Amino acid sequence: MLRMSTLFLRTLREDPADAEVPSHRLLVRAGYVRRVAPGIYSWLPLGLKVLDNVATIVRQEMDAMGAQEVLFPALLPREPYEATGRWTEYGDNLFRLKDRRGNDMLLGPTHEEMFTLMVKSEYSSYKDLPVSLYQVQTKYRDEARPRAGILRGREFLMKDSYSFDLDDEGLKKSYEAHRAAYVKIFDRLGMDYRIVSAVSGAMGGSASEEFLAVAPTGEDSFVACTNCDYAANVEAVQIGTGTAEAAEHPPLEVLDTPDTPTIETLAAFLGVTAGETLKNVVVKLRHPDGSTEPLIVGVPGDREVDLKRLEANVAPAEVVAFEGEDFAKHPGLVRGYIGPQGDLGVRYVVDPLVVDGSAWVTGANVEGKHARNVVMGRDFTPDGTLAAAEVRAGDPCPRCGSALSLDRGIEIGHVFQLGRKYADTFSLDVLGPEGKPVRVTMGSYGIGVSRAVAAITEQSYDDKGLVWPRSVAPADVHVVIAGQGEQQEGGNRLAEELEAAGLRVLLDDRHKVSPGVAFKDAELIGIPTYVVVGKTLAADGTVEIRDRKAGTSRAVPVSDAVAEVLAEVRS
């Protein structure tokens, strides 16, 4: 039993000044977590209970699907990460340190390398596969900008698992098993989530899906079809192509358009809509080997270029800004007046919304001049297409054509068919039935355990405080003693009976606090059911059972209280 008279807890009457998002604000106010450094948090008793509850559910379902738990160190040697190139690839996001002998070490951001090496060192026969291993472990990523409390921290708790199979079919099965386990986990956590197609990116694998907790504070945008079950991260969505009118277009015409370096000024000057213009955005690609290459992307003028989406489509290259000095190196690029016609000397691609036969108003590659009736296929031919335009609500679903909705989500899980990238690097083979080595294929699967705590909070709170789902609440029931003497005794007795009935009980047995404080704290702490033992006990022998979420209250005789609470908690 947790007794508030001795519980290590201090709630705050006011919101902390540095917290903005609800989960951060409330987890700090209610005394669940405390900040130690940017993106680094301590867990207080109540918070740790929730964190443990989430981890327990994750473990139960991972065990149930046949995965086995192991634990790697967070402190790791450089070599394995050097072998896969991630020592460099991770850049500043990697926490690096040296031991006393000057050897490079790191704090693990994720553990593909270590799991691969462990399986390699232990297993050597096809008879040993498939196998899935997982751990619940603290990860370290030196984020450029940690934000939103524990939603994006530099140290966080993650469940990562890895499957090892002989062939693609086996990998698919392991993947599906993980996916199914994740569905159970997030259902049990009481979360509102979507499974969306994700970008495989640099990892090179095929299938990849993200579990996104729907929340306005989420960092990921995703689309979902309003008709069919299609859903995808905006970085991965393939919206339909544009349409071209069959009509013959008048010949290309160059116009004087002084002082119109932006789409806005151009559209206003010519009296056309932004959607009729072709916006040509110059970026720079930085390849893994460090070399850079300019790239121009053409998108309809009424759309922004979605850099994350573009980057997902040019992986493993990174997209970086094309700056003033870069323009100096490419005098053919007239800032504000770039058009795809003519020889730009730079690779030019268009978004799929720009199609053959479509006519555009676009730059004339001369300061102060634009061109109209610039027809793709007639006046210019791009070097390819790359999905880069921002996706909008209402865009057509690629599967059924219905309108897409656009929402934000918090990435709480990711399932991913890795393939043989790591197996190749470390030559992870097992001996096959024919006596020949078979290269193993892998999947990797993650759940942000600490992030899930915050994500649950983001989905479940009100103006009074937290409202936990029963499955993760720090206690099953919160008994509030609002009164002295008989109420004190009655409350203590009830709490003990509830505990004897198998419930986890939080008892507010603080003598000196006024009932108002006790109520406010109960609401802030957010245990779904709380029982008030107070004046009604003396008056008519009843206690109140309150539902935190609904805000409802009902009086029951104290003798029935245990049964009533049990019924509610077990429902």
Added chain:
RNA sequence: CGGGGCGUAGCGUAGUGGCUAGCGCGCCUGCUUUGGGAGCAGGAGAUCGCGGGUUCGAGUCCCGCCGCCCCGACCA
């Protein structure tokens, strides 16, 4: 990395260059109180982020640094 905001007690904050840096919450002692963040009395707690400068005098003005929070990592 760029932009914006902010650093005053555990938390939230006030503070025209001028007395001993103020208030609320929290904390400690005592008495009263006990169904919606109690009252009274007394008390502890601050190198005003750090360093330099201007000044008779700096929390306040100037310079530099550090830290934190938010936004953006792009509109040609």
